[in-house]
Amino acid sequence: MMPQTFDMPCRIAVEQSDAHFHAHVELADNIAIYPGDRVRVHGDPISVDFGESATFERMATVTRAGPMRRGWTKIAAYFDFAELVEVSFNPGRVR
Incomplete structure (x- = not known):
């Protein structure tokens, strides 16, 4: 089962x-990229001056x-996201 390239x-x-400080890649024909896909x-490396x-x-x-990599990526992303969320169960305001 070879990956499609x-x-x-x-x-x-x-x-x-x-x-702004960004670099965006847009694929031709708006090809969708799914979890686990690689682009x-x-x-040559791209460089632009400030401004x-x-x-x-x-x-x-x-x-x-493939299906296994896609599933693993979804699971790993869930736990990575969970690290960003902090939940407090204190009854009242945070001081």
């Missing part, structure tokens, strides 16, 4: 400013997760 074009939007963008934004066109390799 395919190449496709993608667009990378990068911004580095005092308001590898090809090409600038840029868009790049590249190729990406998408590797679909």
